[in-house]
Amino acid sequence: MAxxxxxxxxxLWIAPHxxxxxxxxxxxxxxxxxNFPVFFVYTLYETLGFLLRFGAFAAGRxxxxxxxxxxxxxxxxxxxxxxxxxxxxxxxxxxHDYPRLVGIASASTRWVTGLLLVAAVLxxxxxxxxxxxxxxxGVSVLSRSVAIIQAGLLLFLFLFSRMFGxxxxxxxxxxxxxxxxxSSAQLVNWTxxxxxxxxxxxxxxxxxxxxxxxxxxxxxxxxLLAGEKxxxxxxxxxxxxxxxxxxxxxxx
Amino acid sequence: xxxxxxxxxxxFVLLLSFAYLAMRRGRDLPNVDQALxxxxxxxxxxxxxxxxxxxxAFLRARLPVAEFKKIKRERARVALAYVRALSRASLxxxxxxDAARRSPDPAIAAxxxxxxxxxxxxxxxxxxxGAQLMLSAAxxxxxxxxxxxxxxxxxxxxxxxxxxxxxxxxxxxxx
Numbered sequence: 001m002a003x004x005x006x007x008x009x010x011x012l013w014i015a016p017h018x019x020x021x022x023x024x025x026x027x028x029x030x031x032x033x034x035n036f037p038v039f040f041v042y043t044l045y046e047t048l049g050f051l052l053r054f055g056a057f058a059a060g061r062x063x064x065x066x067x068x069x070x071x072x073x074x075x076x077x078x079x080x081x082x083x084x085x086x087x088x089x090x091x092x093x094x095x096h097d098y099p100r101l102v103g104i105a106s107a108s109t110r111w112v113t114g115l116l117l118v119a120a121v122l123x124x125x126x127x128x129x130x131x132x133x134x135x136x137x138g139v140s141v142l143s144r145s146v147a148i149i150q151a152g153l154l155l156f157l158f159l160f161s162r163m164f165g166x167x168x169x170x171x172x173x174x175x176x177x178x179x180x181x182x183s184s185a186q187l188v189n190w191t192x193x194x195x196x197x198x199x200x201x202x203x204x205x206x207x208x209x210x211x212x213x214x215x216x217x218x219x220x221x222x223x224l225l226a227g228e229k230x231x232x233x234x235x236x237x238x239x240x241x242x243x244x245x246x247x248x249x250x251x252x
Numbered sequence: 253x254x255x256x257x258x259x260x261x262x263x264f265v266l267l268l269s270f271a272y273l274a275m276r277r278g279r280d281l282p283n284v285d286q287a288l289x290x291x292x293x294x295x296x297x298x299x300x301x302x303x304x305x306x307x308x309a310f311l312r313a314r315l316p317v318a319e320f321k322k323i324k325r326e327r328a329r330v331a332l333a334y335v336r337a338l339s340r341a342s343l344x345x346x347x348x349x350d351a352a353r354r355s356p357d358p359a360i361a362a363x364x365x366x367x368x369x370x371x372x373x374x375x376x377x378x379x380x381x382g383a384q385l386m387l388s389a390a391x392x393x394x395x396x397x398x399x400x401x402x403x404x405x406x407x408x409x410x411x412x413x414x415x416x417x418x419x420x421x422x423x424x425x426x427x
Contacts, residue, residue, distance in 0.1 A: 097353070097365060100373050123259070151266055158273050164372050165346030169354075173277065180270040187263035194259065228354075 005203060012210035016217040017050040023217070026224045032171065035093070038085040039175055045082060049075035073139055080146050086175065087153050093172045094161050101164060108160065109153070116152040120145035144190045151183035174223025178216035185212030294341065299334040300403050302327050321392040328389035335385060338406055339378035345371035345409050352416065357423055363416045370409040377402045 024043040027033045033040040056071040091109065095102050124141045154176055161168065168176065189208040197205065301307055308327075312320055349371055352364025381402045388394060 098369055098372055100369060100376065104376065155266065155269060158270070162273075164375055165343045166350055166368075166372075167277070167347070173274075177270065177274050181267070184263060184267035184270060188260070188267060191259035191263050 008207060009210075012207055012214055014054075016210065016214040017047055019214075019217045019221060020050075021047055023220050023224060026221075030224075032224075036089055036171075036175070038082060038089045042079075042082040042086055045078060049079065069136065073135070076139060076143065080143070083146070083150055083179065086179065087150060087157070090154075090157060090168075090172055090176050094157065094166060094168060098164075098166070105160060109156065112156045113149065113153065116149045119152070120148045123148060140190070143186065147183045147186040147190070151180065151187060154180045154183065170226060170228050171223050174220055177223075178219040181219065182212050182216040185209065185215075294334065294337050296403060296406065299331065299338075302331040302334065303403070324392040325389050328385045328392075332382060332385045332389065335378050335382045335402065338402060339375055339382065341406075342371045342374040342378055342409065345413065346375065348413070349416075359419060360416070360423060363412070363419050367409065367412045367416055370405070370412050374402070374405045374409050377405050
């Protein structure tokens with residue numbers, strides 16, 4: 001393994017989790033943890049999970065160690081569950097003020113989830129195969145299926161809210177966009193893994209999941225630091241509204 | 253190999269779609285000009301007549317069946333164009349309401365929420381009416397009159413916008 005590769009590999013594994021520590025701290029100081037409790041727990045869980053994995057890695061002297069495998073599996077399952085919780089949190093944040101839309105949005109989300117589940121099962125069936133380590137192959141197939149469902153749900157939420165002219169608050173958009181990058185990059189990674197790659201290409205591809213996670217953490221941090229932009233004031237001025245009001249009164 | 257290529261393509265399209273939506277976000281601000289154009293393009297009285305069940309009953313009673321079906325198809329197509337314009341206007345109303353909802357002034361924020369809620373309902377009704385009119389154009393013998401409630405919803409949304417403008421001006425003067 002080249003020296004630079006080893007450095008990048010470790011950097012992309014450690015750096016996002018170091019940066020992630022800042023997210024719950026900023027959320028707490030800005031009292032955002034009350035509005036996004038699941039995302040807040042997720043950031044803490046991911047940090048703790050990383051410490052456990054890193055400890056297991058150091059104790060087992062490498063990623064192939066048995067202890068690391070089980071710690072990775074347990075933390076991955078918790079992480080997947082929390083990510084679904086975050087999508088639900090985003091859904092509530094967008095639609096809770098619009099009771100007329102909640103019903104149709106819930107029903108549409110259920111249908112989309114059903115269709116994505118079918119797509120995930122078909123993909124798992126198409127790409128399943130025995131590996132040297134059946135447990136890790138199973139985890140990989142499960143993670144891929146979850147990435148399909150989560151990326152699909154996020155895309156659906158983005159499009160559905162656009163269809164009704166609803167804008168996402170900055171931080172909600174940041175959370176969603178961060179996860180969207182991570183899930184899509186995971187899909188790109190797994191689909192490229194299915195192709196016949198050279199050893200060098202495989203090594204480079206291994207950097208994609210951690211690299212995309214790094215980008216996601218930067219997106220969360222960026223949107224947290226940027227705060228909420230005032231939208232309404234700059235978009236319509238009083239003379240324009242007067243003209244508009246006149247048009248409306250005439251149309252009544 | 254073809255399937256793998258397809259998966260790679262889907263994954264990349266997904267990634268690009270998210271990037272596109274993130275870039276578009278800044279440009280999806282409420283546009284008064286577009287809303288004005290949408291309102292100007294609407295002749296609500298003409299639309300009201302097009303979806304009036306009494307007028308339809310009158311035509312049905314006076315015209316031969318084949319002639320009536322032909323005219324009903326044409327009326328449904330024209331009404332569909334109005335519904336599309338209404339739908340576009342409702343989207344602009346919703347954006348304006350959603351933006352006003354974030355106002356630090358509680359009265360303006362409450363008014364914005366009402367506008368957005370009303371505009372969302374208008375858009376839902378427009379989507380429903382659009383589907384009904386398409387069915388009506390395809391099968392003129394079907395009796396569908398849901399488009400009429402769309403006019404009442406449009407009146408409510410525009411009334412709320414006028415009220416909102418009055419409120420904004422009053423608060424502007426007070427400030």
